[in-house]
Amino acid sequence: MEETLPLTRKVLGPEHPDTLMAMTSLAYSYDVAGRKDEALKLMEETLPLTRKVLGPEHPETLLAMNNLAHSYDVAGRKDEALKLREESLAIDRKVLGPEHPNTLLAMNNLAYSYDVAGRKDEALKLREETLTLSRKVLGPENPDTLQAMENLGDSYDETGRLDDLVKLREDVLALSRKVLGPEHSATLNRISNLTDAYEKTGHRDQALKLCEETLALIRKVRGPEHPDTLNAMDDLAEACFAAGRNEEAMTNLQQYSESNPKVTLESLKLAAWQAWFGQDAAYQATCRRLIHVAMDETNRADVADQAAKAACLRPATDDALLAQALDVARKGLELGKGKPISPWNYLSLGMAQHRSGQFADAEHSLALAEQTAGDAHDIAVDDRHALQGISRFFRAMALFLEGQPEEARKLFSQAEAQMLPFPKDAQKPVVGGRPASPDELICWLAYKEAKALIEGSSATK
Secondary structure, three states, X not given: XXXXXXXXXXXXXXXXXXXXHHHHHHHHHHHHOOOHHHHHHHHHHHHHHHHHHHOOOXXXXXXXXXXXXXXXXXXXXXXXXXXXXXXXXXXXHHHOOXXXXXXXXXXXHHHHHHHHOOOHHHHHHHHHHHHHHHHHHOOOOOHHHHHHHHHHHHHHHHOOOHHHHHHHHHHHHHHHHHHOOOOOHHHHHXXXXXXXXXXXXXXXXXXXXXXXXXXXXXHHHXXXXXXXHHHHHHHHHHHHHHOOOHHHHHHHHHHHHHHOOOOHHHHHHHHHHHHHOOOHHHHHHHHHHHHHHHHHOOOOHXXXXXXXXXXXXXXXXXXXXXXXXXXXXXXXXXXXXXXXXXXXXXXXXXXXXXXXXXXXXXXXXXXXXXXXXXHOOOOOHHHHHHXXXXXXXXXXXXXXXXXXXXXXXXXXXXXXXXXXXXXXXXXXXXXXXXXXXXXXXXXXXXXHHHHHHHHHHHHHO
């Protein structure tokens, strides 16, 4: 098709309807093949020609508008996609009528653009209207109606209407099981979405039950080692942690980590939980696996950070592992310098230096972690607070061990006052009803160690 378009243009002319159709088809082929820039360029060329030849309200013109809006969306040109979708919906309503399936599709696309643009209330209103019309025109059990329910659920979630979210996701799951079957991929996704809604509203028993059901179904349909099966294991682990069923959670998380070792963030999570619950032998095994992956993945700054950090959560008992962690941390910093990951690489290097007894170097690296995190604009507030807390507790320990106890106590007190409140129940370290994140656990672990070191010394004196 790529070779025939120039010939079609030459023989039929650049404005012939068949030439325009050939351009549209080729742009679609580019898009499917991942050649997004070429697709966008050709679609931008096609739309004005289609408007000129066929008119602004012709179905092919509407199709060209929809395709170009999609390409703008993929290219990150969200404002242009939104404007084009507003124009397209206005024409669809005028030409096809407010209840035509194509009009409903245009409403759905525009609601998405509103959502992405942060115009959440407009997205919600349009999605409510779309669902009402979809039920009327297509029927309550049509797959497109079910998708409209899913989309409206997203708006309920984003605007804080959590009770409405739970009810809608319960309804769409029941319909999906009936219409598509309990093992259909869309049904499995809707089980996951309802689980998330239950967790957000504190219905932990229902969330846990659905996670168990999802894992059994996905394991049956897709096999025990499919990525979706592993993700379902991770979801079940989270639900078990939230419910206080820690042994089951650890088992699922360990199976996930061992089956998918290159997903190092999950291994870091496992290491943090193992360290929290004092499972030293299992923790050491997880750290060795992580360090081994990091030494193989020599071009990944994030992997280096996660592996080195995991190996430094507790005082070292394996000198060889600690030496490898320090090497990995140094390599990670080289890879991450000047990038958004660099504050975390400074943090993991400082932790490794501290565990190696290089206290002055550690204090310097940890201070740089805080400085670079403070200068960065793309770090979430919670992530920045966790990084600062970990860094300050490790710096306080380094200062204390360097013989600067007063400076250490001052920094420790400052970090303690600003950190996330320590969990009342150590068996259920949760934050806002959810299990603590790896960095929250690491911060609390560092706090406990620093407290024992600094305040324990004061008590002894």
